[in-house]
Amino acid sequence: MNELLSLTIRQIRELYAARKLSPLEYWQAVEERIEAFEPHVQALYLYNPESARAQASASTQRWASGETLGVLDGIPVTLKELIATKGDPVPLGTKAVDLVPAAEDAPIAARCREDGAVIFAKTTCPDYGMLSSGLSSFHPLSRNPWDLSKNPGGSSAGAASAGAASFGPLHIGTDIGGSVRLPAGWTGLFGFKPSHGRIPVDPYYVGRCAGPMTRCVEDSAIAMEPLSRPDWRDGTSLPPNDFHWLDFHIDLKGLKIGLMLDAGTGIGAEEEVKDAIIAAARLFEQAGAEIIPVGPVLTRAMLDGLDKFWRSRFWGDIETMSPEKHAEILPYIFEWAKRGAEVSGVEAVRGFNQTIEMRKTCGRLFTTVDAVISPTNPIVSYPAEWASPTNDPALPFEHIAFTVPWNMSEQPASSINCGFSKSGMPIGMQIVGPRFADQFVLRLSRAFEIMSGGVTRWPEPPAA
Template identity: 80%
Template sequence: MHDLLKLTIREILALYAAKTLSPSEYWSAVEARVEAFEPHVQALYLYNPESARQQAAASTDRWMKGETLGLLDGIPVTLKELIATKGDPVPLGTAAVELVPAAEDAPAAARLREDGAVIFAKTTCPDYGMLSSGLSSFHPLSRNPWDLTQNPGGSSAGAAAAGAAGFGPLHIGTDIGGSVRLPAGWTGLYGFKPSHGRIPVDPFYVGRCAGPMTRTVDDAAISMATLSRPDWRDGTSLPPNDFDWMDFEIDLKGMKIGLMLEAGIGLPVEGEVRDAVTMAARHFEEAGAEIIPVEPIMTRVMLDGLDNFWRARFWGDIEKMPEERRALILPYIHQWAEGGTYISGVEAVRGFNQTIEMRKAAGALFTRVDAVLSPTNPIVSYPADWASPTNDPSKPFEHIGFTVPWNMSEQPAASINCGFSSSGMPIGLQIVGPRFGDLAVLKLSRAFEQWTGGITRWPEPPTA
């Protein structure tokens, strides 16, 4: 990897300020990396190197004049395809959607553009963002850079693949049940899902968040000052922050941290995952925290209720679509969604009510602990061409037991690498904080990253 691509955002900005590196020079390094690795990982949509060169040149001029637009001026960034950018179609990962240019930037895109970031591509996702996979009826199959036979996870599949492949320091995903954290865990990235409303989204709905996917905690934190500015289009958008996102000071002495090693439902936790998370918890204990084993908060009733609600909601979105277009939806998703035709309005409401039960269970747990540690994913990896870790549309959500409750409870949660399997695949540790405790999650994450040193050797593109 080019040495420039090993730099953090903070280091890049320092070089820009010292005029020893220009945004154009940095972009050239990213462009070369994309050229070498993208044919193998297929992470990008609407990749536009010419536009990136123009944006980087404009940023170079601003840095030379001392007239930068914002904190991320000249930093290359990708946005998940579901996040609209003005003038670009939003296919939602599916061949069923007509390609109509977006009328305006979504909030995350608008904030990044205001600050001068170099938006050079969108990243792939599965149909409607409804899979934890790189499989799509519209995009090429996205693959995990650590092992091209394996899945990067999803639904922020392209963002994860791009981040692990070294396509610049910052990639923005979205998350309604784990879609930032799950792929971050499977690709070794740091994936941060903030408190609901902290990063405005449009359209907004229950549990949906946007979040940065980066190689370091520092890169995610520095991006939050830009991404978290409020936007009127999100009715859940939180007020402006009154804290410093780069404040990592923390004293763990006396902190009570729950250790959750079972999800309560779904796929059992593999031994290598359990061992890595258990060892990670020891670092917090050695730093003075009290580690308290806690029971899972998810139940089968909760997960099945959520499944019913999502099926009914999604079928309501597509039922009036012309049959010939609906037939273009990925068969796995179409088969799953058809189950919504048999769910009554009463059953759908009962399913939605399970999100309230998740919120109550999470609230009760956090009366006893200050944070929670758990696996991000229950399994090490799964094949690239599978739609989900089960590859079974009748069991689509058996892998989200550790991640989805924190969307419904609106709490911040992150995935950070805590080791590797015997097969060489990354393993993710999830760190969960109390509602609005975004900074606490970043502080705990940063402490863990410093204890372990983080990942120092990332995947390289195939040479043959």
């Protein structure tokens, strides 16, 4: 791999400032990498190298004149396809949506442009972002760079594939039940779901947020400065913050960290996954933290209630579509969604109320601990062609039991690599903090990255 592609955002910016590297030269290295690896991973949508060259050239001029726009000036970035960019269609991962150009940039895209980032592509997602998979009726099948026969997870599937394939340092996904953290865990990336409202999103929905996916913690922290600027289009948008996002100082001594190895329902964590999390807990313990085994915050009733609520809500969105449009939706998704027609209004409200129960149990747990660590994903991997780890539309959410509660409680959570399976696949650890303690989660994540050594080797394209 071109050694430039292993650089962090900070290192890239230092080289730009010293005039030892230009944004155009760095982009050329990324472009060559994409040419070599993209045919295998199929992570990108609306990839536009010509536009990227023009953006990188403009950034090169700004760096030369000392008139840079922000911390992401000249940094190649991808945005998940669900994040609107002006003039581009938003297919939502499905053939069933008409391709109408977006009228304006969504908040995340606007912040990246304001900073001078080189937005070179959107990244793939499954139909309506409703799967943890790289499978889509619209996009080609996205694959995991660590093993092309395996799934990258989702719904930020392409973002994960692009990040692990070293298509630049920053990829931004969205997360409503784990869609940043799950694929980050399966591809070895650091994925950060901030407190809800910290990164404004449009359209907003209960549990929906967005976050950076990067190869190291520091790159995500750098991205948080522009991404966390408020935007009136998200009614939950938090006030301006004065965080020094790169202040990673933390004293682990005396911290109470809950160790959750049982999600309470869904797929149980595999032994290799448990072993990796326990080994990670020992590192925190050796640094002075108190590790406290904790029980789950999720129950079967909560997960089933959420399933009913989401089915009914999604069926309401697509019910009036023509039969021809219904036929274009990924069959797995449609089979799951059509059962929403059987959910009464009262049942849908009861299902939604289970999200409040999740908030309660999460809040109760954090009266006893400062942070929680757990598996991100319960299993090591699954086939690229599967729609989910169960591949069963009757059991669509069995794999999100560790991640989804923290969306409903609106707490910050990250996924960070904590080892590899015997088969060579990455294993992710989730780190959860109190609501609004985004910087605390980043500090814990960075501390673990230092203790563990982080990921030092990334996948290479198959030999020609």
